[in-house]
Amino acid sequence: MQLEIENIWKSFDGQPVLQGISLEVIGGEVAALLGPSGCGKTTLLRIIAGLEAPDNGRIHTNDQDITQLAPYKRNFGFVFQDYALFPHKNVAANVAFGLRMRHWDKPRIDQRVTEALALVGLAGYESRPIYELSGGEQQRVALARSLAPAPRLLLLDEPLGALDRALRERLMLELRGILKQAGGLLGRPEGMTAVYVTHDQAEAFAIADKVAVMRDGRVEQIGPP
Ligand SMILES: Nc1ncnc2c1ncn2[C@@H]1O[C@H](COP(=O)(O)OP(=O)(O)O)[C@@H](O)[C@H]1O
Ligand SMILES: [Mg+2]
Incomplete structure (x- = not known):
């Protein structure tokens, strides 16, 4: 599934948090959003999920505009730092x-x-x-x-953040393999499309096909790891 994030703006209480974010994730690709705490990563993920509405901008999946679509109709999966099991x-x-x-x-x-x-x-x-x-x-x-x-898109928000360092490094190296195998095993032959949020550069580089570097609500740079 292709995800297109187009010129997303969001403010809280007059404070701009996202300032014109655009990003394209092609089917089967794992994209990392990398940036320091407070730069707007979780807000962007919540907007992609439909849990938060953008002030401006559009989200498309496979050419369908889902900006107004209810979260449960998007068929996305989530993994957060606290496992909520x-x-x-x-x-x-x-x-x-x-x-x-x-x-x-x-x-x-x-x-x-x-x-x-x-x-x-x-x-x-x-x-x-x-x-x-x-x-x-x-x-x-x-x-x-x-x-x-087998969600159409998997959203991961600092999923290794609560683990100690040794465990984090081990799971980090495994995660990419798990995501790459998941599509084929679960009936999504193009691969599992995923957006992976982290403030850790090593993690982003180990896991992603594409890294978008965020700072102060903007994407500064997009490229291969
Ligand atoms: N619901 C909210 N109400 C007010 N401010 C918020 C809300 N959600 C996030 N923010 C603010 O937006 C900024 C970005 O937060 P966040 O998206 O959580 O960043 P990150 O995930 O990169 O650490 C922070 O300054 C945060 O305090
Ligand atoms: Mg966050």
Whole structure:
């Protein structure tokens, strides 16, 4: 799925936060938004998700204008820094969450849960309760949950931010492979299109096909890592 972000402006209380952001992400591409804290990354991601409306500008997917489309109709997936899992449910129930919402039948859900867990390196973890897992394992479950419905676009906001350094570096190196395999395994042959937000240059460079450097609500530079 192609994503086109066109001249997005946003202010809060008269303070400009996004000042004419434009960015194109082609189908199957992983784009990183790299910039310091406060530069507007999360705001832009929330606008792409439809959780926030821009003051100006348009968002298109495959030539469809989705600027006014309700978030749940966009079929996008999210991964945030805090995993927002259900701690007392098991891994399978957490990964199945979005599939149940979409009214998939049980055999199809079970199969997809197995596939998604294998993809993130947690094969066989189905019946483990969340509270028993390490932070890194929990973030893998959150990733599996977001990937399981094969969203048209995956939005990741500093997903490794809560992990300690060693774990972050390990998962960072794996993440690109997971995203690149996800499309084929989950029925999106062009690949999983993703926007990955981070303030960490090493992370952006390890994971993305394209890096957009943001500063003070503007894209300063776009290029390959
Ligand atoms: N809902 C909001 N109301 C007021 N100010 C906000 C709101 N959301 C974000 N901001 C402000 O917008 C700026 C950019 O925030 P954010 O998009 O979270 O940046 P980043 O994710 O790059 O750290 C910050 O100054 C922040 O305080
Ligand atoms: Mg942020």
